[in-house]
Amino acid sequence: MSTTLPEGFLPKVLFLAENYGPAYLDGAKWTLIIALIGTLVGCLIGFVCGVIQTIPIDKNDNICKRCIVGLAKAILTVYVEVFRGTPMMVQAMLFYFGFIQYTSYRISPIMAGLIVVSINTGAYMAETMRGGIFSIDKGQTEGAKAIGMTHFQTMLYVILPQAIRNIMPQIGNNLIINIKDTSVLSVISVTELMFTGKSVAGTYYTSFESFTIVCAIYLTMTLVCSRLLRLVERRIDGADSYDLATTDTLAHTSGMTNYPKPSDKY
Amino acid sequence: MTQKPILEIRHLQKSFGKNNVLKDIDFNIYPGDVTSIIGASGSGKSTLLRCINVLETPTGGEILHNGANILDKKNKITDYRAKVGMVFQSFNLFNNMTVLENCTIGVTKVLKKDQATAEQLAKQYLERVGMLPYIKAKPSQISGGQKQRVAIARALAMQPEVLLFDEPTSALDPEMVGEVLDVIRSLAQEGMTMIIVTHEMAFARDVSTRTIFMDRGVIAEDGSPDQIFKNPQNPRTREFLSRFMNN
Numbered sequence: 001m002s003t004t005l006p007e008g009f010l011p012k013v014l015f016l017a018e019n020y021g022p023a024y025l026d027g028a029k030w031t032l033i034i035a036l037i038g039t040l041v042g043c044l045i046g047f048v049c050g051v052i053q054t055i056p057i058d059k060n061d062n063i064c065k066r067c068i069v070g071l072a073k074a075i076l077t078v079y080v081e082v083f084r085g086t087p088m089m090v091q092a093m094l095f096y097f098g099f100i101q102y103t104s105y106r107i108s109p110i111m112a113g114l115i116v117v118s119i120n121t122g123a124y125m126a127e128t129m130r131g132g133i134f135s136i137d138k139g140q141t142e143g144a145k146a147i148g149m150t151h152f153q154t155m156l157y158v159i160l161p162q163a164i165r166n167i168m169p170q171i172g173n174n175l176i177i178n179i180k181d182t183s184v185l186s187v188i189s190v191t192e193l194m195f196t197g198k199s200v201a202g203t204y205y206t207s208f209e210s211f212t213i214v215c216a217i218y219l220t221m222t223l224v225c226s227r228l229l230r231l232v233e234r235r236i237d238g239a240d241s242y243d244l245a246t247t248d249t250l251a252h253t254s255g256m257t258n259y260p261k262p263s264d265k266y
Numbered sequence: 267m268t269q270k271p272i273l274e275i276r277h278l279q280k281s282f283g284k285n286n287v288l289k290d291i292d293f294n295i296y297p298g299d300v301t302s303i304i305g306a307s308g309s310g311k312s313t314l315l316r317c318i319n320v321l322e323t324p325t326g327g328e329i330l331h332n333g334a335n336i337l338d339k340k341n342k343i344t345d346y347r348a349k350v351g352m353v354f355q356s357f358n359l360f361n362n363m364t365v366l367e368n369c370t371i372g373v374t375k376v377l378k379k380d381q382a383t384a385e386q387l388a389k390q391y392l393e394r395v396g397m398l399p400y401i402k403a404k405p406s407q408i409s410g411g412q413k414q415r416v417a418i419a420r421a422l423a424m425q426p427e428v429l430l431f432d433e434p435t436s437a438l439d440p441e442m443v444g445e446v447l448d449v450i451r452s453l454a455q456e457g458m459t460m461i462i463v464t465h466e467m468a469f470a471r472d473v474s475t476r477t478i479f480m481d482r483g484v485i486a487e488d489g490s491p492d493q494i495f496k497n498p499q500n501p502r503t504r505e506f507l508s509r510f511m512n513n
């Protein structure tokens with residue numbers, strides 16, 4: 001392992017990559033972990049908030065239910081506005097330093113980062129989810145109600161699967177934003193990619209070269225993630241065509257064997 | 267008639283704000299009745315059907331199901347709805363499910379039957395409407411007439427006591443109307459209790475045991491199809507029918 005810094009842009013980049021490759025990758029690993037878990041937990045928070053915000057209240061419901069639901073909706077509105085209206089960097093500092101100063105629990109920076117990213121994403125996803133639920137045709141709800149489904153069942157089996165499919169692009173968007181925005185967690189010393197980049201840059205006074213590497217790794221991660229999400233979307237959509245079912249026993253016993261072979265695509 | 271009615275609609279009223287859409291609707295549905303409801307657009311036919319399965323909450327009156335008022339808070343609306351099937355003008359199939367899943371979901375989740383039983387029931391009724399070969403298709407992959415037949419199978423799989431149809435063929439291309447009407451006609455022949463809102467006058471006359479003419483939120487005339495179509499008493503009925511026959 002050579003320790004003297006060579007001259008020139010490319011040699012410097014190669015030098016850093018060779019000597020600090022594992023450090024960069026470790027930073028990238030934490031970036032990915034925080035972004036993925038934060039997006040996942042954030043989505044769950046957002047789904048729950050979105051569902052609560054779309055609970056219908058009508059005049060016939062009892063006072064108790066109306067109060068609880070009304071209060072929950074008000075709290076959620078405050079949550080969404082506060083977390084969308086302040087920078088995540090500030091949220092991270094408030095949360096981390098507040099926690100350290102006012103509790104005896106020594107929270108790790110990574111844990112604090114995870115929590116902040118999750119809650120922040122949740123605020124954005126709550127709004128997205130609310131929009132996603134409202135965008136589903138009212139006929140879907142009526143079809144479900146008409147066969148006797150409860151509001152909860154209607155949501156779970158009919159509305160949410162469609163709403164989530166429709167907001168998949170925004171979920172992907174949020175993941176990519178989170179991969180990039182976890183960089184602000186370096187202010188609370190989370191050892192993610194940005195933090196690593198800064199440390200290496202400081203060691204050799206090679207800011208430009210170090211951040212070139214950081215930039216390339218961020219871009220690789222976001223590109224790979226957006227491609228993967230595209231694949232997931234296509235999986236959810238299922239096949240473009242379907243097989244006509246003729247191997248079915250019921251069909252045979254009832255003499256419906258003159259339909260096209262199963263291999264015939266519609 | 268010595269039979270007990272399945273549904274008794276008593277002084278049913280519904281208003282949207284100041285707009286009184288249903289004014290004192292009164293009628294009974296007996297097992298095996300095929301009741302067609304005709305009337306001009308905006309006369310309240312859809313609202314009546316939607317009140318009957320409480321998709322709209324009536325603002326007055328009672329709906330008795332086997333003698334019990336279903337608007338009473340003690341009665342579970344979801345249990346009642348499971349017994350009253352509804353077929354919509356716009357199909358309202360679940361877009362995220364296959365044809366088969368559309369027909370099994372209510373059976374497993376609402377009636378709490380096991381998956382195998384649900385599939386067997388679903389397939390039985392899908393075969394009944396000629397859609398068994400399409401069990402793997404998604405709603406977006408089949409035609410309007412096929413969607414409506416699946417919607418009928420979905421309602422039938424719940425084994426309802428009454429089936430409500432709200433203009434089941436109005437959203438269909440003309441060449442697909444027949445296939446849906448044929449299914450409904452065969453259900454009528456089997457003695458299925460149905461209430462059918464329709465603009466297909468010839469069909470209503472042939473298939474129903476009773477016809478109700480609605481006009482501006484009231485039942486203007488109520489009788490046998492022969493009576494209503496051949497010898498209407500109310501001038502409004504005559505006017506409505508003559509407009510229809512001329513088209």
Ligand SMILES: Nc1ncnc2c1ncn2[C@@H]1O[C@H](COP(=O)(O)OP(=O)(O)O)[C@@H](O)[C@H]1O
Nearest residue numbers: 282285287305306307308309310311312313314
């Ligand atoms: N959700 C609603 N809010 C307000 N008015 C409504 C609503 N649904 C129906 N109406 C009104 O009720 C009247 C009857 O409508 P509808 O029952 O759909 O008539 P039909 O099915 O006979 O054409 C119409 O004047 C319509 O504008």
Ligand SMILES: [Mg+2]
Nearest residue numbers: 311312313433
């Ligand atoms: Mg209507």
